Amino acid sequence: MARDYANIMNASLIFCSSKQFINVNSIFKIILSQHFKITCKLPEVKEVGCPILEYKNNQETKEICQKSY
Known part of the structure; x- marks a missing residue:
């Protein structure tokens, strides 16, 4: 339901x-x-049972975000 609302x-x-x-x-x-x-x-x-992280990317080519655990 939350995914539908976000969409x-x-x-x-x-x-x-x-x-x-x-x-x-x-x-x-x-x-x-x-x-x-x-x-x-x-x-x-987007998998069920995992913390959801869905977002829309910008179209620029610069890249600074990296997954850091």
Whole structure:
């Protein structure tokens, strides 16, 4: 249901938890990449049972986001 709502609004869908530190850094990387119009290289996660991370990439060629665990 959340995915359908995000698609209708043309918005990203990101599950996060500051207590468990899930996708916290990813959210900041996505926000910065969209603000500065650069491509974010974080892999999207759509599998059931995993923390969802779905976003829309910008079309610029600069790349600064890297997955860091």
